[in-house]
Amino acid sequence: MSSLAAYSTSTGEAFQFWVLGTVAVIGALATVFMKRAVHSALSLAGTMIILAIFYLANGAYFLGIVQIVVYTGAIMMLFLFVVMLVGVTAADSLKETIKGQRWLALLCGLGFGVLLLGGIGNASLKDFDGLAQANANGNVEGLATLIFTKYVFAFEITGALLITAAVGAMVLTHRERTERAKTQREMSEQRVREGKYIPPLPAPGVYARHNAVDIAGLLPDGTPSDLTVSKTLRDRGQIRDVSAEALNDLKALEQRAEERLERTEIEPATFKKEEASQ
Amino acid sequence: MNPVNYLYLSALLFTIGATGVLIRRNAIVVFMCIELMLNACNLAFVTFSRMHGNLDGQIIAFFTMVVAAAEVVVGLAIIVSLFRSRHSASVDDASLMKL
Numbered sequence: 289m290s291s292l293a294a295y296s297t298s299t300g301e302a303f304q305f306w307v308l309g310t311v312a313v314i315g316a317l318a319t320v321f322m323k324r325a326v327h328s329a330l331s332l333a334g335t336m337i338i339l340a341i342f343y344l345a346n347g348a349y350f351l352g353i354v355q356i357v358v359y360t361g362a363i364m365m366l367f368l369f370v371v372m373l374v375g376v377t378a379a380d381s382l383k384e385t386i387k388g389q390r391w392l393a394l395l396c397g398l399g400f401g402v403l404l405l406g407g408i409g410n411a412s413l414k415d416f417d418g419l420a421q422a423n424a425n426g427n428v429e430g431l432a433t434l435i436f437t438k439y440v441f442a443f444e445i446t447g448a449l450l451i452t453a454a455v456g457a458m459v460l461t462h463r464e465r466t467e468r469a470k471t472q473r474e475m476s477e478q479r480v481r482e483g484k485y486i487p488p489l490p491a492p493g494v495y496a497r498h499n500a501v502d503i504a505g506l507l508p509d510g511t512p513s514d515l516t517v518s519k520t521l522r523d524r525g526q527i528r529d530v531s532a533e534a535l536n537d538l539k540a541l542e543q544r545a546e547e548r549l550e551r552t553e554i555e556p557a558t559f560k561k562e563e564a565s566q
Numbered sequence: 567m568n569p570v571n572y573l574y575l576s577a578l579l580f581t582i583g584a585t586g587v588l589i590r591r592n593a594i595v596v597f598m599c600i601e602l603m604l605n606a607c608n609l610a611f612v613t614f615s616r617m618h619g620n621l622d623g624q625i626i627a628f629f630t631m632v633v634a635a636a637e638v639v640v641g642l643a644i645i646v647s648l649f650r651s652r653h654s655a656s657v658d659d660a661s662l663m664k665l
Contacts, residue, residue: 312575328598
């Protein structure tokens with residue numbers, strides 16, 4: 289496979305390039321333009337896998353595998369983890385803080401791309417030596433020889449960098465407790481002292497016909513009660529209000545019952561009379 | 567096909583990533599766009615390695631990957647602590663220095 293890199297690649301590689309290259313560009317565009325961060329992350333993972341295939345096609349066998357293991361395996365999973373932590377549903381705001389910034393950014397990107405592509409087009413990049421000679425003793429062996437001789441100092445520094453990054457991440461995300469956590473007894477005593485809400489909080493979904501955690505329980509008069517939904521969901525505004533839904537369902541049920549009892553002819557007239565009297 | 571096309575693809579991906587950094591507000595997506603740019607650079611390095619017939623380009627790409635891994639760890643930690651303090655991952659909300 290490494291022998292085909294001379295002036296021109298094989299038809300198979302060309303076909304692979306055009307098909308997968310298109311998919312890679314579409315994945316990159318989806319990363320930028322998808323509204324939700326999860327979709328962006330998945331598109332980016334797809335693009336990275338395609339890039340891994342391109343590394344393999346270019347004779348970088350070790351890098352191709354490392355790309356899949358490190359990027360799609362570790363880094364993208366870390367991204368997805370943080371997306372879940374920060375809130376999946378948090379969609380990007382479409383409001384512009386600086387007027388016309390989006391169009392200016394697109395223009396800048398376009399100009400930058402034209403400059404970059406024009407630069408590559410103008411450079412004389414016709415001669416490709418191919419990696420047949422360099423990969424003769426195996427790609428991994430060749431890389432190892434270089435890493436442990438010519439680039440050994442950079443390699444050592446990399447170790448220091450990784451340790452610093454790990455420590456930095458721990459320092460950044462660690463929070464020291466400044467006071468002792470209250471025990472359950474102390475909390476209940478405090479509730480009694482303040483006279484706020486002494487019994488346990490009501491469960492979500494009571495009288496609401498659904499018992500999902502994001503559905504507020506209904507009070508006897510049909511209004512939703514905020515107390516029943518967890519504070520996190522309340523802060524994010526993710527409460528589903530089904531009080532109107534229940535009333536609508538009831539109305540539909542009544543109508544169906546009336547249809548079955550064949551009161552449909554009389555019903556509209558009485559309805560209108562009622563509305564008029566109200 | 568001339569392998570130079572890989573360089574064009576890499577330039578295109580880098581441009582898309584750079585535009586994404588400028589356009590998007592969500593800090594996580596901005597970070598993903600930076601990763602896209604790093605990956606585009608790696609593709610260019612690998613292609614140049616093939617062009618010159620030695621493995622130095624692949625070594626540099628390898629180091630880029632290591633640095634990117636370290637950068638992601640620290641960057642995501644910063645995003646998480648930012649989200650903790652302001653309940654939003656939007657880069658516009660971090661504007662305490664603005665008058």
